[in-house]
Amino acid sequence: MEEKFRPVSYSVTRVSELMIPAYANFGGKIHGGMLLSLMDKVAYACASKHAGHYCVTVSVDHVDFLEPVNVGEMVSMYASVNYVGKSSLIVGIRVEAENFRGGTMKHTNTSFFTMVAKDDDGKPTIVPGLILETKEDLKRFLEAMKRKELKAHYREELRKARLSIMQEDIDTLLKNERCKVTMI
C-alpha cells in the first residue's frame, strides 16, 4: 500500500480563550495548570487531525512560563506538527497572551507535546508522513530530531547517575546545598 503523507498546514490549529477570574490563583495570575490543560487539548486536536486517529499525550517538553498571564487577557495557542515518527508526533505549541487595554502581546512559552496515535484496539498505529512545505517546517522538523536525540542522551545519563549516586561522597556532593541529613 502506498505510504500516506500530509502537509504541516493540513493540521495547523489555533485556539484563543479569554482568561476569566475562575482561572486565577491566589496571586491573581492564571494557574499554570489551566494553561497546560488548554495546551493539551490543542495538541490533541492538531495531532489527531494529522493522524486521522485518536491520539494520547506521552510526554511534554519545555514548559517554562516566561511571563505571568493575567485575568482579562486573551490567550492564543498556535499548534503545528513539527515531527512524525512511526506512531508518534511532536506538536509544537506557541502561547501568546494579548492585553487589550495596554494593546500589548507577550510570548509566554513554547512547548513540545509528544503524542501517540492509537488504533481502535488501543495499540500504537502508524501516522501519515509529513510534507515540509516551508523553510520553517523544515527547521522545526530538524530541531525536533535534535531534541529527540538530546533527550535520549539525557535519559541514558540520568539512568547511569541514578545507579551511581549513592556510591559517591555524600558530604562533598551536598557541601553547597541547603539541606541537613538527619538519618542514622
Ligand SMILES: CC(C)(COP(=O)(O)OP(=O)(O)OC[C@H]1O[C@@H](n2cnc3c(N)ncnc32)[C@H](O)[C@@H]1OP(=O)(O)O)[C@@H](O)C(=O)NCCC(=O)NCCS
Ligand atoms: C505511549 C504508549 C502508547 C507507548 O506504548 P508502547 O506499547 O510502549 O509502544 P511503543 O514502544 O511502540 O512506542 C510507541 C511510540 O511512542 C514513543 N514513545 C514511547 N515512550 C515515549 C516517551 N517517554 N517519550 C517520547 N516518545 C515515547 C515511541 O518512541 C514510539 O514512537 P514511534 O512509533 O514513532 O517510533 C503507552 O505507554 C501509553 O498508552 N501510555 C499512556 C498514554 C496516555 O494515556 N496519556 C494520557 C495521559 S494520562
